Structure formats: C-alpha cells, structure tokens
Amino acid sequence: MATLWDAAFTDLTTPRPQGHPADGADPHFHARTLLVRATEVVRVPPAFHARDLRALDSLGKDPTLTAALHASRDSKITQTLAAGLQLADRFESAQKPPACYARALISAAMDACRLGWDAPLPDGFLRDAASGYLTDEQRTEAGPGWFTSALADARAQVQRVAAALEPVPRRDGMGARPDVSRLADYLDAHGRAVREHAVPPQPFWAAAAAHAEGAGLLARLSREAEARHLGDDAERLAGLATAAGDHGAHTMLAEMRERAGDWQGAERMARLASDGGDPRGCAVLAWLRERAGDHEGAERMARLAAGAGDTDALRSLMEKREQAGDRLGAERLARLAAEARDPGALRRLARARERTGDTESAERLYGLAAGAGDKRPYNALVRRLERSGNGRGAEETARMAADAGNPRCYTTLAWIRERAGDRQAAERLARLAADAEDRHALRELAELWERTGDRHGAERLARPAAEAGDPDAPRRLDWRRQRRGEG
Incomplete structure (x- = not known):
C-alpha cells in the first residue's frame, strides 16, 4: 500500500515517449513497472461530500481526523492531513531569524482571525503588526528585505498542498488578488487554541486601525x-x-x-x-x-432620544419616578412618550396605578392612552367603567374603540352583561360588535346560549351571525345538537 499525489502518480506511470531527447535511462522504469501492476488504485477526491463528513464525524475516535475535519476549508481534509501538522510544527519552531519574521506575520493573522477579522488580510496590516510579535533583538537584526522574505516564507507550500498564508481568489475573473492573504484553516484552529488568552500587542491594534475596512469589522x-x-x-x-x-x-x-x-x-x-x-x-x-441625580439632565437627554425615535429612556425614567413616588413626574414622562408616538407608556402607568387601587387615575390614564392611538387600553377601560357602575360610559368607550378599529370591546362588554344576567343587553352589544366587523361575536354568544339550553335564542343569533360573515355559526349549532343526539 502506498499514497501519492495525483501529479506524482501521473509522472511515475506515464511512459517516456520514443525518441525522447533526454540522455540516459528511463529514471522511473522500475516505479512504473511496479505501479502499473497495482490491483486497485483509489483516487481520493479533492474535497469530500457532506455524507462522508457526517460519517467521519460519527467515528469520533481518531483525534487527528477530528482536528482535520473541523479545521479544513471547503471539506479538503486530505490536504489538512498532509500538511496541517507540518504547518503547525514550522510555526512553533520558528523562533530565530529569519524564520521568526514569518512567524510574526502568522501570529498577527491568527490574532486577527480569532478576534473576528473575516475579510482577507492586507499585506500592509501584517507588516505593521509584526513588530509587536518580535523581541528587540529580532527587530534589530531585521534587514531591509525582511518583510518580502518573511511573506514569501509564510506563503511557501508545505507538502505542495498548503501554505500558512494562502492566496485569495479574485472576486471575478482568474488569478489571485494582489496584496492580501488568508490564514490556513489548520493554523486558524491552532491559533485559537494556543493563543486563546493572549492579548494582541499594541502594534496589532494600530495596524488594525490603519488597514481594517468595513463598519462591522471595525466595531x-x-x-x-x-x-x-x-x-x-x-x-x-x-x-x-x-x-x-x-x-x-x-x-x-x-x-x-x-x-x-x-x-x-x-x-x-x-x-x-x-x-x-x-x-x-x-x-x-x-x-x-438619572443615576447621578441630575433628573433634569436625564429628562433632557431622554427627550432627545425620543425625538430621534428611541423612547426607551422616557419609559425607564417614568417607571423610576413612579416607584420613587413622583407621580406627577411619571405622568409627565408618559405624556412625552405618547407625544413621541409611544402611547404604551401611558397604558403601563395606568396599569401600575390600577394595581395600587387608584382606579380614578387608572381610568384617566387609560383614556389618555386610547386617545393617543393605543388600542389596547380600551378593554381595560371598558371593564373598569362597567365595574364602577358606569354602564353608559362603558358603552360609549366601546363605541369609541370600535371606531378606532377595536370592535372586540363590544364583545367584552357583551360577556360582562351576559354574566350579570342581562341577556337583552348582551345580545344588543353582540349585534353592535358584529356591525363593527367582529364577525365571531354573535356566534360565540349563540354557542353559550345553546350550551345553557336557550335553543331559540341561539338560533336567533346564528342567522345574523352568518349574515355578518360567520357562515360556520348555523353549522356549529347543528353539530352540537348532533353530538347530544338531537335532530
């Protein structure tokens, strides 16, 4: 059994043409004689399919294979196995000039990648950052051509398949992009392990500021x-x-x-x-x-933020003032939030007042929130008015909610009246809800009456429910009767 790169196999097995001008005997005669008799030649693909990778990952026994699997770009595991360990060995052993200069470039590339640099690495960045990874003595010994020599060393292929710093293909067209590199996958993984807690030196940050591009990368x-x-x-x-x-x-x-x-x-x-x-x-x-006690300054900055579309600060300050007992200050901030198109602050303040038993203030704030365009407080306001005995106010609020696009308030009020035993009012309100395009209100009330034995009332509501856009209402009543065994 033997392994060979494809190009080497082709060189060794291709016969020398007759009349070849080179002098001397065929240098590969014996190798060719052996290889052409091979019973099986397995050609390993340049990259593996996803199913092969899953099978490899499921083995989970060989640490070298596992490392190659997780450190290979474009599923090129064979190339990593052939050169990854040698790349790491060369990096670790490059301690003295001139090898240390290539090591400095690779170290800068490792730090850049582990800190989120996901773009090609400019040669200028590697050059400017390298000094931070060298001792005073190493920097002193560097000659005028140190960078050119170090870059060539870092780009030299190991085992003819991989280099520490690899070329980057052009975005379109052929060839490599000039003046940029990318770190080999295996060395990227190696750097994340061995330099996990290392703080990049100051020249790294200066070089990053000079050469990094793109708002996301800089951030x-x-x-x-x-x-x-x-x-x-x-x-x-x-x-x-x-x-x-x-x-x-x-x-x-x-x-x-x-x-x-x-x-x-x-x-x-x-x-x-x-x-x-x-x-x-x-x-x-x-x-x-606010934390520093400058409440006036806090409000001023919160208003500026709200004017730019961020009302979080106003809501946060409102809650702090309410908790501190400054009710007038809390309401002022909630009104400012509503003026900044965030009426939810008024609703939250109303809910807080309601929890403390201040129903009068809660009703007023719910009304302000509704008037500011928040549809959600209407239900709470309707329930509050009804519980306080203000039935006319509750119905008027439900009408306002329906006009604002929230007809469910009529339905909510209908159920309140139904539970209170006022079926006539419940039916009237359910019909108002249906007229306001809550097409399920009549059917829901009809089903309740059907369950409580008011068959005539249920049928009376089912027909207008169907006319209001809920065609399932009569059919659902028939289904319920069939389940009870009625005709």
Missing part, C-alpha cells in the same frame, strides 16, 4: 479591544466604525463602560454616540444622568 475589533481593557484602541476603532456607517459603535462602548462602573468614560462615549446620530447614545446618557 467588532473595537469591542474586542474594550473587552481587554484597551480603552484608547477601542475608542479609536469605534470612531472609525462610526465614520464607516456604524453609528452604534460608541453606544456599545458606553454600555460596556457603564457595566464596568466607569460612568465618566461611559458618558463620554454616549456623547460621541449621540453626536454621531445614534439615539441610543442619548438614552444611555439619560440613564447615567
């Missing part, structure tokens, strides 16, 4: 710098991300610094975010001002 790198307590680098990258179109980068830093207890740094980042057009920056500033 990711900023987040990674902040997580490693590299505030200056994080701010610089966040500023670049904002300039590239990611207006949330500074807000992200503000939130991270707030969680870390750096309120001054958080406020500085939040101001940069709001200056850059991110309303969440104003919201963060509002929370920070």
Whole structure:
C-alpha cells in the first residue's frame, strides 16, 4: 500500500515517449513497472461530500481526523492531513531569524482571525503588526528585505498542498488578488487554541486601525479591544466604525463602560454616540444622568432620544419616578412618550396605578392612552367603567374603540352583561360588535346560549351571525345538537 499525489502518480506511470531527447535511462522504469501492476488504485477526491463528513464525524475516535475535519476549508481534509501538522510544527519552531519574521506575520493573522477579522488580510496590516510579535533583538537584526522574505516564507507550500498564508481568489475573473492573504484553516484552529488568552500587542491594534475596512469589522475589533481593557484602541476603532456607517459603535462602548462602573468614560462615549446620530447614545446618557441625580439632565437627554425615535429612556425614567413616588413626574414622562408616538407608556402607568387601587387615575390614564392611538387600553377601560357602575360610559368607550378599529370591546362588554344576567343587553352589544366587523361575536354568544339550553335564542343569533360573515355559526349549532343526539 502506498499514497501519492495525483501529479506524482501521473509522472511515475506515464511512459517516456520514443525518441525522447533526454540522455540516459528511463529514471522511473522500475516505479512504473511496479505501479502499473497495482490491483486497485483509489483516487481520493479533492474535497469530500457532506455524507462522508457526517460519517467521519460519527467515528469520533481518531483525534487527528477530528482536528482535520473541523479545521479544513471547503471539506479538503486530505490536504489538512498532509500538511496541517507540518504547518503547525514550522510555526512553533520558528523562533530565530529569519524564520521568526514569518512567524510574526502568522501570529498577527491568527490574532486577527480569532478576534473576528473575516475579510482577507492586507499585506500592509501584517507588516505593521509584526513588530509587536518580535523581541528587540529580532527587530534589530531585521534587514531591509525582511518583510518580502518573511511573506514569501509564510506563503511557501508545505507538502505542495498548503501554505500558512494562502492566496485569495479574485472576486471575478482568474488569478489571485494582489496584496492580501488568508490564514490556513489548520493554523486558524491552532491559533485559537494556543493563543486563546493572549492579548494582541499594541502594534496589532494600530495596524488594525490603519488597514481594517468595513463598519462591522471595525466595531467588532473595537469591542474586542474594550473587552481587554484597551480603552484608547477601542475608542479609536469605534470612531472609525462610526465614520464607516456604524453609528452604534460608541453606544456599545458606553454600555460596556457603564457595566464596568466607569460612568465618566461611559458618558463620554454616549456623547460621541449621540453626536454621531445614534439615539441610543442619548438614552444611555439619560440613564447615567438619572443615576447621578441630575433628573433634569436625564429628562433632557431622554427627550432627545425620543425625538430621534428611541423612547426607551422616557419609559425607564417614568417607571423610576413612579416607584420613587413622583407621580406627577411619571405622568409627565408618559405624556412625552405618547407625544413621541409611544402611547404604551401611558397604558403601563395606568396599569401600575390600577394595581395600587387608584382606579380614578387608572381610568384617566387609560383614556389618555386610547386617545393617543393605543388600542389596547380600551378593554381595560371598558371593564373598569362597567365595574364602577358606569354602564353608559362603558358603552360609549366601546363605541369609541370600535371606531378606532377595536370592535372586540363590544364583545367584552357583551360577556360582562351576559354574566350579570342581562341577556337583552348582551345580545344588543353582540349585534353592535358584529356591525363593527367582529364577525365571531354573535356566534360565540349563540354557542353559550345553546350550551345553557336557550335553543331559540341561539338560533336567533346564528342567522345574523352568518349574515355578518360567520357562515360556520348555523353549522356549529347543528353539530352540537348532533353530538347530544338531537335532530
């Protein structure tokens, strides 16, 4: 049994043409004589199918195969097995000049990949970052052509199949893109393991700021710098991300610094975010001002955030004021949120007042929320008015809800009257609900009456239910009677 690369097999088994100009005997005569007698030649494909990969993964016994499976780009496991370990060995053993310079480039590429750099790596980035991975002595010994030599070394193929830094194909057309590389999959996996807790050196961050492109990549790198307590680098990258179109980068830093207890740094980042057009920056500033006791400043920033479309800060401040007993302040903030097209704040405040037993205030706030365009408070308001004995007010509110596109309030009121024994009012309200296009109201009431034995009343409601757009109503009544064995 033997293994050969395809090109080598072809060289060894192809007979030399007659009249070949080369002098001397056929150099592959004996190898060809042996190989042409092979009983079986298995040609391994360049990449494996998904079913083969699943079968390989199910074995789970050989650590080398498992590593190759998870570290191979485009399912090219054979190439990883042939060169992956050698690539890692070359990287680990490259400690002295000139090999250490290629190692520095590869180390920078490893850190970039594990920190989320998902684009091709520019040669300029690798060159500028490399100094951080070298000792003073190694940097001193570097000659003028160190980078050209190191890059060529890192791009040299091992076993003729894989290099530490591989070329990147053009987006269209043929050939490789100039001046960029990508890290070999096996070394990417190796770097994530051996450099998991390593903090990239300062030249790495400076090179990233100089060469990284795209708002998303810059924001990711900023987040990674902040997580490693590299505030200056994080701010610089966040500023670049904002300039590239990611207006949330500074807000992200503000939130991270707030969680870390750096309120001054958080406020500085939040101001940069709001200056850059991110309303969440104003919201963060509002929370920070509120925590610092500057309630006026907090409201001012919350209003700015709401004016830009983010009403979270107003709602949050409203809840804090309500909990602190500042009822007038809470209502003022809820009204501001409603003016900013978020009437839900008024509804939530009404619910909070209702839970404390302040029904009068709750009714008023539910009404304000409904008047501001929130359909959800109508049901609560109808129930509240009915329980307080204001039946006329409840029906008037149900009519307003139907006019606003919420006919179910009529149905809710119909069920309340039904439970109170006022079937005449329940039927009248169910008919109003049907007229307001709640097509199930009459059928639901008809089914209730059918269950309680009022067959005549159920039939009386089933016919107009069908006319109101619920054709199943008569059929459902017949089905219920058949289940009871009635004709």
